[in-house]
Amino acid sequence: MFNLHLTAEQIEFRDTVRSFAMNEIRPLAIHPERLESFDKPLLRVLLDKASELGLRTLTLSEESGGVGADTMTSCIVFEELAAGDVDIAIMLGQTSLLGDLLFDSWMENDQKVSFLPQFIEDETFHLSCAGGIPEILNSWCYHGNLHEKPKAELTAVRESNEWIIDGSVSYVANAPIAELFIVMAETGSNGTGADGTIGLLVSRNTPGFTINASKNAVGESDINWRHGCGTGVEFNSCKVPLENQICKHEKTLVIGEHYSRQISLQTAAINLGLGRAAFDAAVEYAKIRRQGGRNIVEHQAIGKKIADMAIKLELASTIIWKAAWVADHPEAVADRSISDLPQHTIASIFTAEAVHEVTLIAAECFGAMGVMRDMPVQKYVNDGFMFLHSDINDITTRLPIAEKVVNYRRSKAA
Amino acid sequence: MDFSFNEEQRAWQQKAREFAKSEIRPISIQRDQIEGGFGPWDWEIIEKGSRLGFRTLAVPKEWGGPGTDFVTQTLVMMELAKGDSAICKAFSQNWKWSHLIASACNDDQKDRFLKSFISDDRYLIGRGITEPNAGCDNRLPPKDDPRSGYRLHAKRDGDFWILNGEKCFIANGSVGSLFFIDARTDASVDITRGGTLFLVPKDTPGFRIGKIFNKRGWRFYQNAELIFEDARVPHINVVGSIGTGSVKAGGGDTTGGDLFGDLELAANAVGVCDDAVEMAMEYADTHKRGGKYLIEHQLIQLNINEMNMLTEALRSFVMRVAWEHDQGKRSATGVLMVNYSTDVIQRVTKLNMEVHGVQGSRMNARVDKLVRDAMVWSHLAGDTVLRLKAVSKLDFPHAKSRNTEAKVTTSEAAE
Numbered sequence: 001m002f003n004l005h006l007t008a009e010q011i012e013f014r015d016t017v018r019s020f021a022m023n024e025i026r027p028l029a030i031h032p033e034r035l036e037s038f039d040k041p042l043l044r045v046l047l048d049k050a051s052e053l054g055l056r057t058l059t060l061s062e063e064s065g066g067v068g069a070d071t072m073t074s075c076i077v078f079e080e081l082a083a084g085d086v087d088i089a090i091m092l093g094q095t096s097l098l099g100d101l102l103f104d105s106w107m108e109n110d111q112k113v114s115f116l117p118q119f120i121e122d123e124t125f126h127l128s129c130a131g132g133i134p135e136i137l138n139s140w141c142y143h144g145n146l147h148e149k150p151k152a153e154l155t156a157v158r159e160s161n162e163w164i165i166d167g168s169v170s171y172v173a174n175a176p177i178a179e180l181f182i183v184m185a186e187t188g189s190n191g192t193g194a195d196g197t198i199g200l201l202v203s204r205n206t207p208g209f210t211i212n213a214s215k216n217a218v219g220e221s222d223i224n225w226r227h228g229c230g231t232g233v234e235f236n237s238c239k240v241p242l243e244n245q246i247c248k249h250e251k252t253l254v255i256g257e258h259y260s261r262q263i264s265l266q267t268a269a270i271n272l273g274l275g276r277a278a279f280d281a282a283v284e285y286a287k288i289r290r291q292g293g294r295n296i297v298e299h300q301a302i303g304k305k306i307a308d309m310a311i312k313l314e315l316a317s318t319i320i321w322k323a324a325w326v327a328d329h330p331e332a333v334a335d336r337s338i339s340d341l342p343q344h345t346i347a348s349i350f351t352a353e354a355v356h357e358v359t360l361i362a363a364e365c366f367g368a369m370g371v372m373r374d375m376p377v378q379k380y381v382n383d384g385f386m387f388l389h390s391d392i393n394d395i396t397t398r399l400p401i402a403e404k405v406v407n408y409r410r411s412k413a414a
Numbered sequence: 415m416d417f418s419f420n421e422e423q424r425a426w427q428q429k430a431r432e433f434a435k436s437e438i439r440p441i442s443i444q445r446d447q448i449e450g451g452f453g454p455w456d457w458e459i460i461e462k463g464s465r466l467g468f469r470t471l472a473v474p475k476e477w478g479g480p481g482t483d484f485v486t487q488t489l490v491m492m493e494l495a496k497g498d499s500a501i502c503k504a505f506s507q508n509w510k511w512s513h514l515i516a517s518a519c520n521d522d523q524k525d526r527f528l529k530s531f532i533s534d535d536r537y538l539i540g541r542g543i544t545e546p547n548a549g550c551d552n553r554l555p556p557k558d559d560p561r562s563g564y565r566l567h568a569k570r571d572g573d574f575w576i577l578n579g580e581k582c583f584i585a586n587g588s589v590g591s592l593f594f595i596d597a598r599t600d601a602s603v604d605i606t607r608g609g610t611l612f613l614v615p616k617d618t619p620g621f622r623i624g625k626i627f628n629k630r631g632w633r634f635y636q637n638a639e640l641i642f643e644d645a646r647v648p649h650i651n652v653v654g655s656i657g658t659g660s661v662k663a664g665g666g667d668t669t670g671g672d673l674f675g676d677l678e679l680a681a682n683a684v685g686v687c688d689d690a691v692e693m694a695m696e697y698a699d700t701h702k703r704g705g706k707y708l709i710e711h712q713l714i715q716l717n718i719n720e721m722n723m724l725t726e727a728l729r730s731f732v733m734r735v736a737w738e739h740d741q742g743k744r745s746a747t748g749v750l751m752v753n754y755s756t757d758v759i760q761r762v763t764k765l766n767m768e769v770h771g772v773q774g775s776r777m778n779a780r781v782d783k784l785v786r787d788a789m790v791w792s793h794l795a796g797d798t799v800l801r802l803k804a805v806s807k808l809d810f811p812h813a814k815s816r817n818t819e820a821k822v823t824t825s826e827a828a829e
Contacts (some may be wrong), residue, residue, distance in 0.1 A: 036449055140706075171774045171775035218447045222777060293562060294556075301801075347517045360789075364797065370793045371629050371789060392774060395768045395771065396703075
């Protein structure tokens with residue numbers, strides 16, 4: 001049964017976030033000093049305000065005290081938020097998904113008792129994950145074995161009743177704002193019997209755990225290329241109690257397919273919000289800018305641009321909704337209503353490409369103003385490039401779709 | 415057909431290549447990353463380049479310049495732009511107006527301005543046509559609206575003209591010593607009949623620099639507001655005659671506009687593409703993904719192929735137009751070429767970004783810079799309008815019999 005109706009609740013939620021994004025976030029997000037891509041300040045106050053709307057705990061289950069939104073709802077809501085500001089959406093989205101993963105599936109009861117109340121009560125409490133976030137290296141091994149087993153960045157050694165963590169991670173999303181970290185560390189074969197990746201809960205102020213000052217965004221050889229916020233972290237004989245280990249029963253803990261799918265869909269929705277912001281800006285401008293004896297929206301050349309943007313955004317929205325709905329209704333794949341291709345990958349790639357093009361077209365509507373730093377549209381262009389070249393989308397990301405089409409099975413050996 | 419360069423052309427090419435490599439490239443990223451509109455600017459590189467002849471490259475021999483041909487200028491721009499697109503543009507912008515001085519100014523004006531231009535390493539030239547409400551309209555003025563186009567107003571007062579109004583995005587605005595200013599001397603007719611071109615030195619009373627624009631790309635290159643408040647410009651600074659339309663002030667020769675201007679952007683694009691191609695090939699040859707060197711991956715091979723293919727096609731196109739311009743040929747080819755260069759530079763720099771990808775949370779700074787610089791092509795000289803203008807220059811088989819209206823030609827490119 002094909003039905004695109006949102007529930008009354010979804011529509012209300014969307015409208016609330018939309019008006020918050022338009023009225024409160026956007027005016028501050030497009031302040032000229034935030035438009036300089038090299039070093040933009042965080043909008044901490046707005047981040048906290050957005051948390052109060054329930055966005056920080058959006059996907060956390062209701063039993064745990066969250067909103068309990070399904071994938072579809074979270075995509076709709078994060079798209080709206082991102083139309084106000086992409087960075088705020090990315091930071092909240094990260095905490096929201098990690099909250100679900102941690103409190104609803106990875107933590108045991110006594111751990112929940114220790115950490116959950118504070119997480120729920122404190123609107124500034126964010127989550128972060130250090131180490132073990134899957135990279136997109138698999139897609140570089142199309143129709144072949146995985147050649148690069150990512151080297152463990154962090155190690156954990158058990159000594160009496162503590163785990164001792166060592167090592168560093170060059171970039172950890174949300175690290176500057178997170179209170180609690182999921183730390184994925186390799187135990188190695190050190191005679192303790194354990195041999196694999198374990199997950200440990202580490203609070204921000206644990207001795208031996210250093211969160212680097214945010215790395216200078218600009219460098220001679222490279223520049224910051226992430227949305228939201230993040231920085232490097234270091235562990236020097238950082239001791240955490242044994243009871244901070246999560247999923248003790250798992251020999252090797254992996255951040256699984258579910259999380260990968262959720263994060264890529266959520267990011268696609270945020271990416272779409274960016275596209276809408278660019279589109280809105282271009283349409284507004286085209287309606288008032290007068291050249292060629294009429295408002296430029298009346299020229300065919302601009303009409304084509306606006307129509308092209310609308311087509312791209314509508315199609316991106318369609319595939320995101322479809323992929324989100326499939327994520328919420330796996331039975332639709334099981335009963336062969338929908339193909340078993342990775343819809344989230346398709347949605348993510350299509351959206352990144354479509355929105356990238358939308359931002360460029362939108363900028364073109366502004367003529368010379370389109371490259372001026374004090375105009376939001378050039379930031380949208382920059383953001384669009386970042387979504388297209390990210391840890392979720394790169395030149396090879398589409399290849400696993402082809403592997404799936406022919407049911408290629410990678411041998412386990414890596 | 416003969417594709418070889420003469421001694422002089424090769425010598426300038428070599429000189430530019432060395433200057434780009436030893437002086438421009440080492441400061442390229444550093445200047446690009448300084449925030450603010452004026453911040454990235456650096457007089458030292460301008461002076462160094464000027465002493466080597468790159469500021470005055472297009473000044474004719476009889477006025478003390480090297481009198482290089484279009485082919486030489488094209489070769490030099492390709493080399494300088496490979497070092498830094500924006501720094502190259504800061505030099506070549508002066509060539510554009512050197513062409514205009516040579517073709518449109520009288521001997522007295524040449525004597526007064528060209529001599530200072532040649533002798534002073536910091537003497538830069540700009541042209542102000544664009545205004546907040548007059549961008550595309552200066553290039554393709556709508557036939558049904560004579561008021562459209564620039565509004566900066568000039569009123570005669572004895573031996574002087576009093577200028578009032580404002581220009582924006584003017585190249586070299588914050589650093590120029592001399593500006594060609596398009597002004598309305600008759601507001602009742604369109605700009606092709608009511609416009610006049612003036613020479614305005616920077617120390618003209620009533621003339622000042624306003625905001626300096628801060629851009630996403632070409633950060634080194636200066637664009638500024640020029641503000642005229644009862645600015646007094648002597649009548650002897652009128653270029654050509656009053657009310658001929660500022661564009662046609664040079665008796666129909668607009669080398670400052672289409673002949674050189676199109677070439678300038680397209681040649682600069684070739685330099686940027688060469689840079690991107692070299693970076694991508696070096697990176698692909700030295701970095702691994704999925705256990706293999708990038709260049710061993712077919713997707714990367716396809717990118718490298720396309721980057722080389724487009725760059726070589728653009729180079730051929732540009733060299734052909736440079737040669738045609740040296741023969742004095744004018745056609746739609748120049749504007750078609752600049753439109754093509756816009757597509758190519760953006761495609762090639764994006765493919766370079768794909769080849770590099772993201773490393774953790776970081777992007778190669780130069781890869782990003784090339785993408786940002788390339789974006790500028792869509793936003794100067796009225797990109798969409800240039801595409802439409804190309805069509806207006808083509809010969810349609812039935813146009814003569816159908817078109818009774820006078821063909822409006824406003825050929826220029828004064829970004």
